[in-house]
Amino acid sequence: MAHDAPQAAGHTKLVIRNIGLLLSGALEKPILDADTIVAENGKITAIGRLKDVDTAHATTTVDAHGTTVAPGLIDSHVHPVAGDWTPRQNQINWIDSYLHGGVTTMISAGEVHMPGRPRDVIGLKAMAIFAQRSFWTLRPGGVKVHAGAPVIENEMVEDDFKELAAAGVKLLGEVGLGGVKDGPTARKMVGWARKYGIQSTIHTGGPSIPGSGLIDKDVVLEADTDVVGHINGGHTALPDGQIRCICEGCKRGLELVHNGNERSALFTLRTAREMGDLNRIILGTDAPAGSGVQPLGILRMIAMLSSLSDVPAEIAFCFATGNTARMRALDCGLIEIGRSADFVIMDKAQHSPGKTLLDSVQLGDLPGIGMTIIDGIVRTQRSRNTPPATSVPEIVGH
Ligand SMILES: [Zn+2]
Numbered sequence: 201m202a203h204d205a206p207q208a209a210g211h212t213k214l215v216i217r218n219i220g221l222l223l224s225g226a227l228e229k230p231i232l233d234a235d236t237i238v239a240e241n242g243k244i245t246a247i248g249r250l251k252d253v254d255t256a257h258a259t260t261t262v263d264a265h266g267t268t269v270a271p272g273l274i275d276s277h278v279h280p281v282a283g284d285w286t287p288r289q290n291q292i293n294w295i296d297s298y299l300h301g302g303v304t305t306m307i308s309a310g311e312v313h314m315p316g317r318p319r320d321v322i323g324l325k326a327m328a329i330f331a332q333r334s335f336w337t338l339r340p341g342g343v344k345v346h347a348g349a350p351v352i353e354n355e356m357v358e359d360d361f362k363e364l365a366a367a368g369v370k371l372l373g374e375v376g377l378g379g380v381k382d383g384p385t386a387r388k389m390v391g392w393a394r395k396y397g398i399q400s401t402i403h404t405g406g407p408s409i410p411g412s413g414l415i416d417k418d419v420v421l422e423a424d425t426d427v428v429g430h431i432n433g434g435h436t437a438l439p440d441g442q443i444r445c446i447c448e449g450c451k452r453g454l455e456l457v458h459n460g461n462e463r464s465a466l467f468t469l470r471t472a473r474e475m476g477d478l479n480r481i482i483l484g485t486d487a488p489a490g491s492g493v494q495p496l497g498i499l500r501m502i503a504m505l506s507s508l509s510d511v512p513a514e515i516a517f518c519f520a521t522g523n524t525a526r527m528r529a530l531d532c533g534l535i536e537i538g539r540s541a542d543f544v545i546m547d548k549a550q551h552s553p554g555k556t557l558l559d560s561v562q563l564g565d566l567p568g569i570g571m572t573i574i575d576g577i578v579r580t581q582r583s584r585n586t587p588p589a590t591s592v593p594e595i596v597g598h
Contacts, residue, residue, distance in 0.1 A: 214239040214541060214576040215258040216593075217250050220266035221557060223514055225522030225534040227479055230514035232535060237269065239541030242575035247535060260578065261597035264545060267570055267589065268557045271521040271533050272304025272542035273498045277401075277429060277457050277484025280306070280331070280347050281313050284340040288313045288488035295340040297495035300585040302544035304574045305532055307524075308335075308347040309401055309429060310373020313488065319378065321360060324350050329367045342574040344532070344542075346371065351378035354385060358392045365396035374429050376403035376415040383422030390425050399528060400425035401455070404446070406436030409490055417442035417449070427453035427482070427527065430460050434486050437464035447471045451480070453527045456519075458497035459486035462504060469509050478515065482524040495585045499566050507564035514558055541576035544569060549587035568592075 215238050222232040236253050238246040246253040255261070275298065281287060284295045295306070311317070311331045318324055332348025339345065350364065351373040372393050375386050390400045402425040403415050417438060420428055428446055431454050437443070443464060447454060454472055456465040472481055485497035494500065498520050506516040525533025532540040546567040547557055554560025557567055568589025572580045582592050 212241055212260070212576050213258045214260045214262070214573070215255045216262045216264055216269060216543070217255065218266060219264045219269045221268040222535060223268060223270035223517050225271040225518055225525070227515060227518045227522065230518055237535065237543075239576040242541055242577075244535065244537050244539050244541050247537065258597060260595060262571065262578070262593050263596045264593045265591045267545055267547040267591050267593055268567070269543050269545050270517055271525075271535055272544050272572065272574060273302040273520045274305040274307070274524040274530070274533055275303050275484050275498055276307050276427070276455055276482045276524050276528070277309045277486045278306045279310060279313050279486070279488060280308055280335060280345055281311055282334065283338055286313060286488040286493065287315055289492050291488065291493055293340070294488060294493040294495070295343050295345065297493065297585060299341040299343050299572055299580055300569065300583040301495040301497065301499055302546070302569050302572060303343065303498055304542040304544070304572060305344045305530060306346065307484075307528060308345065308349040308371060308373070309484075309486070310349045310351045310377055311347060312351060312373060312377050319353055321353060321355050324353060325360060325364055328364060328369050332368050342577065342579045344574070349373040352386075352389050353379045356389060361389070361392040361396050361398060365398055370398055372398055372400040372425075374401055374403040375423055375425060376419070377412055381413055381415065381419070383419045386419065386423035390423055394426070399427070401427040401429040403434065404428055404431050405433035405438050408434045417445045420446050421449045424450065425452065427455050429455050430457040430484070430486055431468050432456050432460035432462070432464035434460055434489070435491070437461035440464070440467050443468055444471055447475060447477070453482050454480045455482050455484055456501060456505070457484045457486040458494050458501055459489040459491045465505065466508055469505055469511065473511070479523055479526075481519045482527060483520040496566060499586070503561050503564050503566055506562050512558070513561035516561070541573060543573040545571040545573070545593045547589035547591045550590050
């Protein structure tokens with residue numbers, strides 16, 4: 201099993217220099233004109249040209265060797281259970297494997313794979329609080345897992361949401377995975393959750409595994425969750441007409457997942473683009489699921505969406521970084537002063553015909569990851585999971 205994230209001792213100052221391309225994560229300006237980032241005590245303190253920023257007294261210096269730096273990727277839809285283990289496909293170290301795919305933050309859509317998951321109200325509340333606490337204490341490889349996402353049941357009352365919020369629960373699991381499957385009840389409870397600062401998501405589309413059910417456009421629009429969870433199905437998608445109705449009928453987040461229907465993901469992306477709503481697109485894997493664990497799932501979504509649509513690669517990276525961070529009020533996901541120093545450093549994969557990293561992604565190739573950094577601390581170097589990067593960054597000073 202992976203162990204607790206290494207803790208930085210005392211003051212830290214990270215300098216990343218010689219950056220060839222800096223992706224911001226922000227749709228409005230996806231590429232920044234800078235070659236150096238400085239982070240102190242885990243937060244970004246300077247972004248600019250080497251000669252203009254204070255790099256003195258660094259505790260760690262990384263030479264990016266001309267490669268690409270982006271915010272660490274955010275997986276908006278995972279189903280963690282306990283520590284770095286999942287019973288769904290009985291795998292250990294799956295979160296650590298995701299880190300090797302560039303994912304530094306994960307959002308739970310419900311700890312629904314917990315064996316013997318309690319469905320009574322006090323039991324489901326206790327499990328949510330337990331999951332929130334345990335994943336914040338144990339961060340596999342340093343990955344920030346936002347967990348503790350209860351799945352709502354019909355017997356819940358407003359005070360339950362108030363109590364959950366007071367205990368630190370900030371998310372609901374996918375509406376529809378529990379007993380609440382009708383629009384009016386879902387809307388009432390989502391409203392209670394929102395009142396107490398708890399974000400919500402919903403299972404969209406056909407049943408994912410035996411025991412789950414259909415959630416169609418009418419339920420999705422009536423429930424009015426903050427995120428339309430896997431609008432491209434998990435895996436069975438709604439008909440295109442219903443997906444269009446959801447896109448046009450609300451302003452909520454449109455989540456596209458790896459464990460979903462790729463054609464429907466592209467249809468959603470096209471629809472959002474026509475509407476001028478690309479800021480609503482966020483990415484997840486929905487793993488672990490029936491289709492397994494996908495350590496490169498977010499990178500694969502970025503390459504798939506970019507190569508099969510007209511969206512440039514630097515925009516597709518925003519779907520997995522800044523868009524999600526803004527929608528979910530996270531302090532990471534953007535290269536901005538004051539944000540968490542969570543980065544993924546990449547280069548085009550060896551032998552990709554693409555001329556640059558962005559060109560290779562637009563051709564449908566996955567980038568090679570050379571390093572991940574969370575809270576200003578180097579967590580991994582050359583990825584064990586991606587195709588090998590052409591150039592890799594190097595730690596040149598401690
Ligand atoms: Zn689902």
